[in-house]
Amino acid sequence: MFNFNKKILNASEKALEMCKNQFEIIGDIAAHNQQKVLRAFIDQKISDMHFNATTGYGYNDSGREALDRVFSQIFDTEDSCVRHNFVSGTHALNVALFGVLRSDDKILSLTGSPYNTMHKTISYLKEFNIDFVHIDFFNNNKLDYEKIKSYLKNSKENFKALYIQRSPGYSFRESLTINDIKKLVEIARIFYPKTIIIVDNCYGEFVQKLEPTSVGADLIVGSLIKNPGGGIARTGGYISGKKNLIEMCACRLTTPGTGKDVGATLGLNRELFMGVFNAPQVVGEALKTVVFAAALCELLGYETMPKYSEIRSDIVQTVKLGSPGLLIAFCQGLQSASPIDSFVMPEPWDMPGYDHQIIMAAGAFTQGSSIELSADAPLSEPYAVWLQGGINFNSAKIGILSAASKMFEIEHK
């Protein structure tokens, strides 16, 4: 069994007490989203035959087509492209951008500079004379809607698309709630009624009762080794939204002329169905994990964002730990209580594309899966850790307690 320090265990009890209200809200959202998902499975008449494998071109893969319909129903969209062939969320985002944009188009990000892995995409878009414009509309880490309104009102640019990133990535701004996205869409439509609104929905699926496409976004994009894969999908991504846009994306993913009609699924359909079926529950476990971590870390005296009691719109938690030693201890403690690779000691390393050393803890069944309990951080001020996932709260809680214990040892050496 696990033997944690008495102080940590006491704090844990207290943290659980503090989380009661949030856990109830999380349970209510999971129950709502589970209904949505079950309804879609029933309405789309999912059956055993949809799990059959196709090979070669993968023509007439009824499972692939039914999975697209299930996602479309859940996400309130006309069409979807859910594929194991997307190698990551970044790949799906690339396909979406190159799918719908053409030379001389301009796209404006309403949420500033996008996620790190998208920076190369922006320069690649430039080579095709596609301009990805990003302006910082945040004020004290909150969106300044008036600033956006006046920018859009006075802008002479004919933006073909607007880009919204729901989760903050490695920055300290707030994640956008569905209500925030609704407001953005409403403002955007005043000045750009026809512009294509694309949302990077990574980490956001099933966290609230609605998705960005339920409040007017045209296209959402995400990864299947995050929320909608339910911890079961071993790879993949999705794009979901307006039918004509999905067709353009599918032509980019495969070829013009074949679009969505090809792509062998090799027997992977079953796990993609099972993943999305379990996703509302699994996202609930991940949310309970980060809310608990926020409460515990607050009790231990660390600054958390968001606070344990705040509304969530993604499954990510940041905690400012304040020193490299604590950061490393946190990650090592988390790793040592993971089901996979518990014996591995994470160390900071020079990851390509980053200015600082990065440390990562992940003891996951799927490589790089961040719906499973994982933590990562750049070794730079304010030495904050980004924590996400946890497909099983009882296990993930031990991971968090182990991380806290390891920090406690450092602080009381």
Ligand SMILES: *Cc1c(COP(=O)(O)O)cnc(C)c1O
């Ligand atoms: C995870 C993530 C991505 C995509 O990352 P991949 O590692 O390529 O799947 C994009 N945007 C945000 C906000 C993310 O959290």
